[in-house]
Amino acid sequence: MKTYTATRRIFILQLLAAVSVFFSLFKGSTSFTLHQLIYDDYGQFNTIFLKLRLPRTITAFTSGGLLALSGSLMQLLLQNPLADPYVLGISSGAAFFTLLLMLAGASGSMLLAGAWAGSMLTAGMIVLLGGMHRWQMHALLLCGIAIAGGFGAGISLILLLSPDASLHSMLFWLTGDLNDAGWSPAGIIILIAGTGICWLLAPGCDILGRGDQEARALGLPVKPYRIILFSLSSLFAAAAVVQAGCIGFAGLIVPHFARRISGYNHRLMLPAAVLLGGSLVVLADTLARTLFAPQQIPVGIVMAVIGIPIFIFLMRP
Amino acid sequence: MIHSLDINNLSIHRGNKIVISNLSMTINPGDCWAVLGPNGSGKTTLLQTLAGHIAPAAGEIKLNDTPLAGLSERRIAQQIGVLFQHSRYPFPQTVYEYCHAAHYPHQPLFAPRNDTHSTTTEHALDVMQLTSFADKNIQHLSGGEQRRAAIAALLIQSPRFFLLDEPSNHLDIPHQIHTLNLLLQLAENEGRAVMMALHDINLAQRYCNKILMIMSDGTVRHGMADEMLTAENLTQLYQHPIDAIRYGEQTYWMYESGRK
Numbered sequence: 001m002k003t004y005t006a007t008r009r010i011f012i013l014q015l016l017a018a019v020s021v022f023f024s025l026f027k028g029s030t031s032f033t034l035h036q037l038i039y040d041d042y043g044q045f046n047t048i049f050l051k052l053r054l055p056r057t058i059t060a061f062t063s064g065g066l067l068a069l070s071g072s073l074m075q076l077l078l079q080n081p082l083a084d085p086y087v088l089g090i091s092s093g094a095a096f097f098t099l100l101l102m103l104a105g106a107s108g109s110m111l112l113a114g115a116w117a118g119s120m121l122t123a124g125m126i127v128l129l130g131g132m133h134r135w136q137m138h139a140l141l142l143c144g145i146a147i148a149g150g151f152g153a154g155i156s157l158i159l160l161l162s163p164d165a166s167l168h169s170m171l172f173w174l175t176g177d178l179n180d181a182g183w184s185p186a187g188i189i190i191l192i193a194g195t196g197i198c199w200l201l202a203p204g205c206d207i208l209g210r211g212d213q214e215a216r217a218l219g220l221p222v223k224p225y226r227i228i229l230f231s232l233s234s235l236f237a238a239a240a241v242v243q244a245g246c247i248g249f250a251g252l253i254v255p256h257f258a259r260r261i262s263g264y265n266h267r268l269m270l271p272a273a274v275l276l277g278g279s280l281v282v283l284a285d286t287l288a289r290t291l292f293a294p295q296q297i298p299v300g301i302v303m304a305v306i307g308i309p310i311f312i313f314l315m316r317p
Numbered sequence: 318m319i320h321s322l323d324i325n326n327l328s329i330h331r332g333n334k335i336v337i338s339n340l341s342m343t344i345n346p347g348d349c350w351a352v353l354g355p356n357g358s359g360k361t362t363l364l365q366t367l368a369g370h371i372a373p374a375a376g377e378i379k380l381n382d383t384p385l386a387g388l389s390e391r392r393i394a395q396q397i398g399v400l401f402q403h404s405r406y407p408f409p410q411t412v413y414e415y416c417h418a419a420h421y422p423h424q425p426l427f428a429p430r431n432d433t434h435s436t437t438t439e440h441a442l443d444v445m446q447l448t449s450f451a452d453k454n455i456q457h458l459s460g461g462e463q464r465r466a467a468i469a470a471l472l473i474q475s476p477r478f479f480l481l482d483e484p485s486n487h488l489d490i491p492h493q494i495h496t497l498n499l500l501l502q503l504a505e506n507e508g509r510a511v512m513m514a515l516h517d518i519n520l521a522q523r524y525c526n527k528i529l530m531i532m533s534d535g536t537v538r539h540g541m542a543d544e545m546l547t548a549e550n551l552t553q554l555y556q557h558p559i560d561a562i563r564y565g566e567q568t569y570w571m572y573e574s575g576r577k
Binding site for chain 1: 365368370389390391392393394395398399401404405406407408409410411414415418419421422424426427474
């Protein structure tokens with residue numbers, strides 16, 4: 001009976017995802033209707049739709065889904081419901097390495113590989129520091145903030161050394177930006193394959209959150225499990241950063257609400273987080289495009305405005 | 318198949334301290350062991366070593382004639398279940414979800430849990446009188462209720478060997494009696510073996526047929542309960558005056574209270 005209501009709630013999430021995608025596709029500095037798109041004599045709406053809106057909406061959705069998955073896994077790995085790639089500085093690590101590679105003239109899969117290396121490195125540092133501080137919640141978050149600060153300084157240095165021409169777009173990208181989103185299959189492939197792998201690993205996730213000892217006593221091979229989830233979580237964060245910059249708070253707040261909606265069974269919870277995270281970033285991006293149209297603001301700023309009060313609310317004991 | 322947990326010349330060190338040296342014994346089906354010892358004597362360390370979580374400094378533990386060190390976590394969890402002294406619940410989840418996840422070592426790795434499994438879960442919740450808590454968030458339960466949920470999860474895991482670290486912790490007296498009776502029945506009627514660290518000598522006296530004492534100098538004594546539980550042994554074990562009183566057929570243990 002429990003599963004039945006959870007399945008129904010997931011269906012509602014699917015509806016939410018469909019509605020948010022619909023809004024995103026037809027609203028913007030130029031809004032149009034489905035009718036206009038179908039009977040489009042001059043092809044102008046078709047161009048907007050296919051060249052701008054559709055890739056941008058898909059990128060927004062995959063970024064949100066990736067961040068939500070990454071956050072869900074990171075919270076399990078640290079046994080801490082306030083962990084998230086952005087708060088822990090993992091996004092900053094990925095962004096720092098991406099910028100370095102951009103300066104060196106790299107592109108495409110090289111950027112993704114560099115971002116992954118950066119996010120793995122940062123996550124590794126946090127795990128090391130967390131172990132030193134006996135996994136105290138405040139110590140973990142403070143370590144994350146310190147690491148994020150360090151990478152922030154590094155990012156500032158790169159920006160100062162960059163030519164003026166690229167500065168504006170770099171800044172936009174850093175705050176979380178979908179303006180230049182084009183057709184990039186990497187994010188879609190990683191999200192779909194990643195969700196599948198997470199679905200397979202989900203029963204182990206149900207017990208990993210109890211801590212290593214108890215998970216092991218229930219027969220979970222904790223070490224290989226941790227390494228796999230750790231690499232996946234870093235990869236998801238890196239893929240999101242490469243295509244959309246540093247969008248904060250999605251990875252933090254989405255898992256929390258996903259658990260409320262679907263329950264703690266990760267077979268349902270992780271897909272729910274993907275749907276919810278995708279919808280949230282798509283809606284935030286629609287707001288970012290329309291609030292001050294034709295002026296666009298970075299989606300990361302909209303997410304911060306939504307996310308900060310919720311984060312403070314979740315911080316309470 | 319005859320199940321047994323064989324311990325040969327086992328030595329356990331913790332840092333520089335020798336917790337246990339040269340222990341040899343066998344835990345057989347039907348046994349209900351109490352592990353007694355003062356604080357910090359190594360009761361928890363012994364239980365965790367027997368569960369394969371801590372590597373021994375020397376000696377060998379064999380689960381059904383196979384060395385424990387060579388078995389996967391999953392194989393061990395199918396046979397040995399552990400109740401930890403403390404549990405953490407960092408994430409909100411219902412009591413049902415918490416307990417249901419204990420099917421993990423028995424279910425195929427990637428398959429979903431089916432209906433037979435949910436019957437087992439419901440039965441275990443019923444046995445631990447948690448049915449009305451099934452949909453409650455485990456984080457909001459009292460210490461005793463969380464303890465009962467952890468025991469229900471252990472019943473669902475259904476191991477041949479139950480290793481319990483202070484199972485009576487946080488439980489009120491009726492639930493202590495209920496839980497220990499349940500464990501004793503598992504040993505006597507279903508051929509499971511139980512080993513539990515206890516602080517209450519009277520519970521050990523009532524429910525256990527075998528006793529293992531970890532003295533503060535690291536030596537271990539073990540044997541049948543009626544031979545081991547003597548005023549002399551217990552006084553020496555805890556370095557505190559302890560005496561027996563008889564009430565009807567029963568023996569009770571009295572502790573010198575230090576007050577007149």
